[in-house]
Amino acid sequence: MKKGFLAIAIKDIRRNKILYILSIPIILWYLIFCYRPMVGVLMAFQNFNPVKGILGSQWVGMKHFVDFFTGIYAWRTIRNTLALSLLDLIFNFPAPIIFALMLNEVKNRYFKKTVQTISYMPYFISMVVMCGIIVDFTSAGGIISTLVANLTGTASQNLLGDPACFRPIYIVSNIWQGLGYGSIIYIAALAGVDQELYEAATIDGAGRWKQTLHITIPSISSTIIIMLILKMGSMLSVGSEKVLLLYSPSTYETSDIISTYVYRMGFESYNYGFSTAVGLFNSVVNTIFLLTTNYFAAKYSETSLF
Amino acid sequence: MRKIKRLTSLILCAFLVATAFASCDSAKSGGNGGNNGEEIPETEVVNEITLPISEDGATFDMWVIWSNTYIESLNENTAVQLMEEKTGVTINYTCIPTEAGTEKFGLLLASNEYPDMINMGEDQVTYPGGGDKAIDDGVYVDLTNYVETYMPNYRNYRANDELLNKMTLTDQGRMYYIAMLRADSDANISPEPAWVGMTIRQDWLDDLGLDMPETISDWETVLTAFKDEKGAEAPLMIGPTGTVTTEAFTSAYGVLSGFYMKDATTVGYGPCEEGYRQWIELFRDWYAKGLIDPNFISNNAAMIIPTEYGATGKTGAGSNIWGLTRKYYYEMGSTDDENIDFVAVKAPTLNEGETAQYKYVSYPVSHKIAVTTACEDLPTLLKWMDYQYTREGMLINAYGTEGETYTMVDDEPVYTEIMLHPTEDDGLLGVTSGDRLAIYARGDGVGLVPWDRWDQAYEEDKRSCIFVWDADETSLALPQVTMTEDEGNEYNPIFAQIQTLVQEKTVAYIMGTESLDTYDNFLSSLQSLNIERCIEIQQAAFDRYNAR
Structure with missing residues (x-):
C-alpha cells in the first residue's frame, strides 16, 4: 500500500529532527536571496520604472526580446560570450588537471609544496588589482607589449586596444590566475588513489606514462566529469567584472559579451527591462547547457549530477 | 514526474543569474505623490527668512557627488557645521565619488529609499525621462508653488532673470529642482567663465x-x-x-x-x-x-x-x-x-583668424538639487534652502567663518592668510588652494556660489586661463533640453545602441584598425539604427525649450 507524501514526510521529519533543524538556515538563505529576487525577472516584460515597481510598471510583452534579437548586437554579444567560454573551456579546464598530474609525479616533497604555494598566489590578488596590472603591462611601452613587439619585430602598441588580442590576453591571464587554485581539487583526488594499484602495475611492467594513463586518469575521472558539468552550467556567465575592467570601445568587436551589454544597457542607460530580458535569455541558455552536458555524462559514463 | 519537478526547480535556479543584475523587486506601487501642485494658502507666504530656521533641530539627508583628499565627507566641513549652528538645521551628506556617480544614482533610484534631497550636480546625473516624469512618478516634489511660498530670495532672483526663469522650469512649466546659482561676491547672478x-x-x-x-x-x-x-x-x-x-x-x-x-x-x-x-x-x-x-x-x-x-x-x-x-x-x-x-x-580652428564655436558652457544655473517625496517637512527645508540665497548664507558657504577664514574689507570678503598662504603651524602646508577651500568652505551646492572667490585663492597666471578659454564662442552648444517619458522610452534603447556603434567605430577609425572604406557602411548603420528618430526627438525637445 502506498502511503501519502505527507505521511512519509512527517515520519521522516520525526526520525531526523536534528538534520531538518540544521538545514533550516540554508533553506531560508535560498528563499530570501535566491527565490525572492526571482520576482525581478518580470521586469523583462515591462518598461520597468523603479519608482512604480513591478506591479505599477507598464507591461510590454516580448518587446525587449524582439528588440534584442533584431538589434545589431545580439549575434555579436552571443558570439563573443560563446567564444570566450569555449576558449576558456578548451584551455582553462584541462590546465589544472595537467598541472596536478605533473605535480603528482614530483617526488621531492618540499619542491612540490613550494611550487603549489607559488601557483596559488595569483588567485588571491583582487580582480581590480590584477586587471590594473594587465592594463599596465599591455599598454604601449608596457612589459608584455614590448616583449611581443621585440618578438614580432613591430613597434610596441597597446595590445588591449587590438580586438585580435583581447581573447588571448583574457584566457592567458585566466590560466595564470586560476591554475594553482583550480588544481587543489584534483590534487586531493589524486591523494585518494589506492597505492596498491601502482604497485601491481609496476609488477606488470607498466612505466610511468602507462600508470598515468591507465590508473591515475581513470581514478580521478569522476571528479573531472563533475567539474566539467559544473563548468558547462556557467558557460554563458563569463566573469563580467574582468571583461568590464579590460574592455574598451575599440575592442567591443571581440570583447562585448552578454553580461557587459546587460550592464551598459541597465545601469548606464537605465533600460532595466531590456537588460533583464537579455540576462534572462543568458540564464536560459546556461540551463540548457547544463542539462545537455549532464544528459551526455549520464549516458556515456556513470557520473552525473542528477 | 520527479524529473519534471527537478527540471522546474533547475530552471528557476537559472533565473538567479538573471536577477544578479536586476534584483530590484520592490513592489511599492504608485508612489506617494506628496502635495504636488496643491494650492498653499496665501497666509503661509514667507517674505523674509529669520534665524534660526528650526528651533528643535530639524535634520535632512542630502545625496551628493563629492570627494576630497583631506576630509571624508562634507559633514566634516567647517562651513557646513557653521551653517548648521546658525540655522538649527542639520544636513547629513551622503558623498559619492565622482567616477561612481551615474552608477550609484541608478542604484539609488532602484532602491526606492530616497534621501530628502538629491544633488544631481551640473547634470552629472539626470532622472531618466526628465523632471516632469520624476514629478509624475512621485519621486521629486513639484516645487513650483512651494518656491513662491517659502523661498523669497530664490523667487526674486528668478523673477528678475529671463534665462534663469526659463532654465529652471520643465517643459510643462514646473520646477523639479532648486538651482545653485553662480554669482559674484555682491550676490549678483553671473555665469562663470569656461573653467x-x-x-x-x-x-x-x-x-x-x-x-x-x-x-x-x-x-x-x-x-x-x-x-x-x-x-x-x-x-x-x-x-x-x-x-x-x-x-x-x-x-x-x-x-x-x-x-x-x-x-x-x-x-x-x-x-x-x-x-x-x-x-x-x-x-x-x-x-x-x-x-x-x-x-x-x-x-x-x-x-x-x-x-x-x-x-x-x-x-x-x-x-x-x-x-x-x-x-x-x-x-x-x-x-x-x-x-x-x-x-x-584656444581651441584650434581650420583657418587663421577664426574662432572656435564651442567652449565649456557655463550657465548661471549650476548644480540642481531636487527635493524628494521622502521629505517630511518641506517648509523648513525650503526655508533653509532659501537662506543659502542670501548674501550672508553665500558668505558662509563660499568663504567660511568670518574672522577665521575671511574678513570683510570695504564690504568685500577677503580670505585670511591661513587660506592664502598657510604655514606649517596650520597643518595645511602642501594642501592646494582648492582643497583648503573644500575643507573650510562648502563651495558648490545649493545656494549662491560666487566664482570670483577663486581670484583670491589662486595665482593670477593660473586664473588667467579662463579668459583664454572663455574667448571661444558657443554657437554649437545645445541648451539643456528635456524629453518626455514616452520620448525617453523610445529614445534610450535606440540611442544606447547608436552610442555603442559610434564609440566603437570612432576609436577603430582613429587607431587605424578599420579601413575608412567602410565609413559609408558606418553611416548607413547609423541610419538603420534610426538616428533620424533620435534627432527628431532632440529637435522636439529643443523646440519645447524655446517655447517655455
Missing part, C-alpha cells in the same frame, strides 16, 4: 621657437616637433572615445561628438555630418604619425591630463582645468623638473 580647455607646454614652444598654435596645421607642426625634438611619446592626449571635454578639434570642423546646434533652429548629430568624418581622418593621420597618445583608450584624459604623463614629459598638450596649469606639477612635488609649464591655448 576647462586645452593646455600646451609653453616651455617646449619657447625652446623650439614655435608660436602658440591656432589652426589645425599649426597644431600638427607643434605636435610633430614635440614628438621629434622633445621625445614626447604622447604629444597630444585625448579622451577614451577620441574627443576631449571641450570638443576642441571636433569643433574646428563645425561639429560636436554628440547632438549640437546645426544652426539657430536645427539640432544635428555630429557623427552623421561630413565634419565628423574630416575630424576622424585628421586624427587617424595623427595617430599613425604618433602625434596622439597610443594608449588614449585607457588613459582617461578627456578632461585632465593624467599626472604620470603631464609631470614626466611624456605629453605636450591636452585638456586641463585651470588650477592644474602652469608649474602645478613642480609645485605639488610630482616632478623635479621646474620647467614644465602648461598654459591655456
Whole structure:
C-alpha cells in the first residue's frame, strides 16, 4: 500500500529532527536571496520604472526580446560570450588537471609544496588589482607589449586596444590566475588513489606514462566529469567584472559579451527591462547547457549530477 | 514526474543569474505623490527668512557627488557645521565619488529609499525621462508653488532673470529642482567663465621657437616637433572615445561628438555630418604619425591630463582645468623638473583668424538639487534652502567663518592668510588652494556660489586661463533640453545602441584598425539604427525649450 507524501514526510521529519533543524538556515538563505529576487525577472516584460515597481510598471510583452534579437548586437554579444567560454573551456579546464598530474609525479616533497604555494598566489590578488596590472603591462611601452613587439619585430602598441588580442590576453591571464587554485581539487583526488594499484602495475611492467594513463586518469575521472558539468552550467556567465575592467570601445568587436551589454544597457542607460530580458535569455541558455552536458555524462559514463 | 519537478526547480535556479543584475523587486506601487501642485494658502507666504530656521533641530539627508583628499565627507566641513549652528538645521551628506556617480544614482533610484534631497550636480546625473516624469512618478516634489511660498530670495532672483526663469522650469512649466546659482561676491547672478580647455607646454614652444598654435596645421607642426625634438611619446592626449571635454578639434570642423546646434533652429548629430568624418581622418593621420597618445583608450584624459604623463614629459598638450596649469606639477612635488609649464591655448580652428564655436558652457544655473517625496517637512527645508540665497548664507558657504577664514574689507570678503598662504603651524602646508577651500568652505551646492572667490585663492597666471578659454564662442552648444517619458522610452534603447556603434567605430577609425572604406557602411548603420528618430526627438525637445 502506498502511503501519502505527507505521511512519509512527517515520519521522516520525526526520525531526523536534528538534520531538518540544521538545514533550516540554508533553506531560508535560498528563499530570501535566491527565490525572492526571482520576482525581478518580470521586469523583462515591462518598461520597468523603479519608482512604480513591478506591479505599477507598464507591461510590454516580448518587446525587449524582439528588440534584442533584431538589434545589431545580439549575434555579436552571443558570439563573443560563446567564444570566450569555449576558449576558456578548451584551455582553462584541462590546465589544472595537467598541472596536478605533473605535480603528482614530483617526488621531492618540499619542491612540490613550494611550487603549489607559488601557483596559488595569483588567485588571491583582487580582480581590480590584477586587471590594473594587465592594463599596465599591455599598454604601449608596457612589459608584455614590448616583449611581443621585440618578438614580432613591430613597434610596441597597446595590445588591449587590438580586438585580435583581447581573447588571448583574457584566457592567458585566466590560466595564470586560476591554475594553482583550480588544481587543489584534483590534487586531493589524486591523494585518494589506492597505492596498491601502482604497485601491481609496476609488477606488470607498466612505466610511468602507462600508470598515468591507465590508473591515475581513470581514478580521478569522476571528479573531472563533475567539474566539467559544473563548468558547462556557467558557460554563458563569463566573469563580467574582468571583461568590464579590460574592455574598451575599440575592442567591443571581440570583447562585448552578454553580461557587459546587460550592464551598459541597465545601469548606464537605465533600460532595466531590456537588460533583464537579455540576462534572462543568458540564464536560459546556461540551463540548457547544463542539462545537455549532464544528459551526455549520464549516458556515456556513470557520473552525473542528477 | 520527479524529473519534471527537478527540471522546474533547475530552471528557476537559472533565473538567479538573471536577477544578479536586476534584483530590484520592490513592489511599492504608485508612489506617494506628496502635495504636488496643491494650492498653499496665501497666509503661509514667507517674505523674509529669520534665524534660526528650526528651533528643535530639524535634520535632512542630502545625496551628493563629492570627494576630497583631506576630509571624508562634507559633514566634516567647517562651513557646513557653521551653517548648521546658525540655522538649527542639520544636513547629513551622503558623498559619492565622482567616477561612481551615474552608477550609484541608478542604484539609488532602484532602491526606492530616497534621501530628502538629491544633488544631481551640473547634470552629472539626470532622472531618466526628465523632471516632469520624476514629478509624475512621485519621486521629486513639484516645487513650483512651494518656491513662491517659502523661498523669497530664490523667487526674486528668478523673477528678475529671463534665462534663469526659463532654465529652471520643465517643459510643462514646473520646477523639479532648486538651482545653485553662480554669482559674484555682491550676490549678483553671473555665469562663470569656461573653467576647462586645452593646455600646451609653453616651455617646449619657447625652446623650439614655435608660436602658440591656432589652426589645425599649426597644431600638427607643434605636435610633430614635440614628438621629434622633445621625445614626447604622447604629444597630444585625448579622451577614451577620441574627443576631449571641450570638443576642441571636433569643433574646428563645425561639429560636436554628440547632438549640437546645426544652426539657430536645427539640432544635428555630429557623427552623421561630413565634419565628423574630416575630424576622424585628421586624427587617424595623427595617430599613425604618433602625434596622439597610443594608449588614449585607457588613459582617461578627456578632461585632465593624467599626472604620470603631464609631470614626466611624456605629453605636450591636452585638456586641463585651470588650477592644474602652469608649474602645478613642480609645485605639488610630482616632478623635479621646474620647467614644465602648461598654459591655456584656444581651441584650434581650420583657418587663421577664426574662432572656435564651442567652449565649456557655463550657465548661471549650476548644480540642481531636487527635493524628494521622502521629505517630511518641506517648509523648513525650503526655508533653509532659501537662506543659502542670501548674501550672508553665500558668505558662509563660499568663504567660511568670518574672522577665521575671511574678513570683510570695504564690504568685500577677503580670505585670511591661513587660506592664502598657510604655514606649517596650520597643518595645511602642501594642501592646494582648492582643497583648503573644500575643507573650510562648502563651495558648490545649493545656494549662491560666487566664482570670483577663486581670484583670491589662486595665482593670477593660473586664473588667467579662463579668459583664454572663455574667448571661444558657443554657437554649437545645445541648451539643456528635456524629453518626455514616452520620448525617453523610445529614445534610450535606440540611442544606447547608436552610442555603442559610434564609440566603437570612432576609436577603430582613429587607431587605424578599420579601413575608412567602410565609413559609408558606418553611416548607413547609423541610419538603420534610426538616428533620424533620435534627432527628431532632440529637435522636439529643443523646440519645447524655446517655447517655455
